[in-house]
Amino acid sequence: MERSDNMKNKNIKDLIALVLLIFFIIGVHSVYKTKLVSSNDQKKVDNKSNVKFDKKNQTNIKKVSPVKDREFTGNNLKYNSESIPILYYHSIDYEKGNELRVPKGKFREQMKYLKDNGYTTLTLNELYNFLAYNKPVPNKSVVITLDDGYKDNYENAFPVLKEFGFKATVFMITSSINNEKDFLTSSELKQMDSYGMDIESHTVNHDKLDRLTYDKQIQTLKDSKEFLEKLLNKKIKYIAYPYGKWNESAIKALKTEGYSMAFTTAGGWANKDQGIYTLHRVYVSEKYGMNEFKRRLTNSNYENTNK
Numbered sequence: 467m468e469r470s471d472n473m474k475n476k477n478i479k480d481l482i483a484l485v486l487l488i489f490f491i492i493g494v495h496s497v498y499k500t501k502l503v504s505s506n507d508q509k510k511v512d513n514k515s516n517v518k519f520d521k522k523n524q525t526n527i528k529k530v531s532p533v534k535d536r537e538f539t540g541n542n543l544k545y546n547s548e549s550i551p552i553l554y555y556h557s558i559d560y561e562k563g564n565e566l567r568v569p570k571g572k573f574r575e576q577m578k579y580l581k582d583n584g585y586t587t588l589t590l591n592e593l594y595n596f597l598a599y600n601k602p603v604p605n606k607s608v609v610i611t612l613d614d615g616y617k618d619n620y621e622n623a624f625p626v627l628k629e630f631g632f633k634a635t636v637f638m639i640t641s642s643i644n645n646e647k648d649f650l651t652s653s654e655l656k657q658m659d660s661y662g663m664d665i666e667s668h669t670v671n672h673d674k675l676d677r678l679t680y681d682k683q684i685q686t687l688k689d690s691k692e693f694l695e696k697l698l699n700k701k702i703k704y705i706a707y708p709y710g711k712w713n714e715s716a717i718k719a720l721k722t723e724g725y726s727m728a729f730t731t732a733g734g735w736a737n738k739d740q741g742i743y744t745l746h747r748v749y750v751s752e753k754y755g756m757n758e759f760k761r762r763l764t765n766s767n768y769e770n771t772n773k
Contacts, residue, residue, distance in 0.1 A: 543602035549735035552609040554747040558623040570622040610634035637668035637706035667705040675716040683719040735766040
């Protein structure tokens with residue numbers, strides 16, 4: 467009888483232990499499930515936040531009007547018997563002793579002057595139509611260009627240009643894209659293009675065209691053009707000569723490859739008499755103060771001693 471009671475008590479204890487084990491397993495599973503659900507919920511929240519952020523950025527890009535050729539009418543217009551200043555910059559940053567690098571603060575001051583004084587920044591298409599077809603533009607018209615395609619064009623110049631709603635063009639060395647840390651990347655170029663910044667050719671390797679054979683001129687002009695056209699899904703029609711170097715062979719190669727207009731580093735305002743493939747520009751240096759900037763901007767006959 468005593469043995470039977472002991473067996474009974476042992477069975478009860480085993481049953482209790484089994485029940486407790488089951489409850490323990492259920493408890494652990496519930497805690498794990500709660501944590502898993504919480505983690506997944508947080509991931510969903512994070513993912514939703516990222517989606518919202520991406521959509522917000524995409525919306526901001528779409529809100530910006532694409533570049534369109536404007537038709538200018540009314541009073542205070544000029545025709546292609548007159549000239550237009552084409553400003554040209556390189557790097558928008560600071561480096562002591564480097565006149566090619568215009569600090570962002572100085573660049574903004576210059577852009578603010580243009581805005582405050584009623585200047586219209588033209589696209590290269592609008593400039594071409596003015597020079598080639600005599601389509602009128604506002605009297606206070608200016609073209610903004612940046613040579614080489616430095617990363618600071620995106621980091622420093624781009625925000626200022628957007629702030630004032632200005633058009634501008636970057637002449638890009640295509641071999642530098644995604645390959646050199648101080649130059650623009652393909653994603654940066656795409657974003658700038660989506661906001662209305664014009665990206666055009668500056669050859670493949672910043673080539674001095676006057677030192678190349680005709681075949682090599684054709685090659686660098688073709689390769690840089692095709693690269694940018696594939697990247698940006700648009701036609702590339704314009705170029706700035708690296709170092710301002712060109713010859714008649716280069717102009718022939720430009721025409722063969724479908725370029726419509728080209729820019730030198732010769733100082734002065736641009737006009738049709740210079741020729742559509744040898745247009746002058748107004749150099750902007752770090753060492754110039756606002757008075758010199760205004761003089762070059764407002765005086766088509768300024769004496770240019772720095773190119």
